Amino acid sequence: MAKDITKILVTGPFAAGKTTLIRFVSSEQLLSKDVKATDGLARFKAMTTVGLDFGILHVDETLDVHLFGTPGQARFNFMWKVLSRGALGTIFLVDSSSQRAIDEGKKMYQYYRNKADTPIIIGATHRDKEGARDLEVLADGLGAENANIIPCDPREKEDSKTLVLALLQEVIESDMNDEQEELVDDFELM
């Protein structure tokens, strides 16, 4: 039977914890900084050339989730539109102790909101550090007053899992609201 593939995007400014999160929730991965550590997938070098983290979660025999971590640089903004095609939603991570990261994150977040209309959840990382912003301050700093923000440390597996679960919950809720139109399957040639 053919496998379904769906995508989850993980994005946000530099050093937010994207690579760390993808490592925890993937069954196999090809990480941009870490090509050697992979086996079968290492041959698919294209991902590292474009600077993406790429992980696969094998859900069951007939379903894979592809996790894409986009590089935390504004020059990759243009990729979001194509990445978000066929994606369930996006986990947006930001180092909440760094004003530079928050400023950069604001640009990314606004850009993202304009380009892709898939559900998004924000993970506020580096909470253990001095100067970590309150969540309201962070929301304000990102211009994301209406988004759900979850404090987390991606180095903790349970926290990484929680972010994915929260995103999926968000997907379910947004599906309840709007008409999701997708490809109809019985459009096959003989």
Next chain:
Amino acid sequence: MSQDEVNLDKKKPSFKHLGILRQAISKAHTGNIRYETVENEEIKMNMLLGNLLSDSMTVNGLEKFLTFPCMDCKFSVECAEVNSDDVAFDADETLNIQCAGEHSQEAAPPIVLTRVLNGIHWEDEVLIQLKESFSQLPPVEVKMVPMHHYGYNDTLTYLTLYQTSLKNKDFTLAIFFDECPSYISLEQQVKVLVLGYCLDLIKPKASAKKVQKKKSRRLGIVNRILNKIREI
């Protein structure tokens, strides 16, 4: 019906594989399309974010993929045997195309597909099979795009398809074949349909019922992922 009969039936050569390409492009998948020719040859094509790469394996594979019916076809990521030099070059190219695409607010033009399709030639019997296959599709909508950005060299036929679709209320591709002026050859007609079908420019008219069905399927997928994440 026994299991064997089901499998035999599935193994009939057809153009169903074009549907796999269509899904992979429209969902911007990354990985490989693998298919089996009628001669039982297994062929792989590489894809990055819905763009076919231009390594020679992919380009040669695509030519056969578009020209002949196939036995079987699937999408996967397990078996990416790619010459990394090819891919490094290609990923850069893909990036550049993506940048160009950004300005027009469109996805990257599918240049590998159009380049190969421009040069395809079908035997008469295959052409008839494709015609019949397209004719039996349910009513469709056709999307207009600036075809010249795509590097496709038969803009006129695409425009004819588009205009015919506007004029007919329940437009089917059978109507297109009937109404197409005779100075456009059957091969030109079919080619433009292959292009439009693979790029999802020709879409089934969505009936409310089908969209609903799709929604609950999606919910099922999300719930399976939820359960998996909980247990890892």
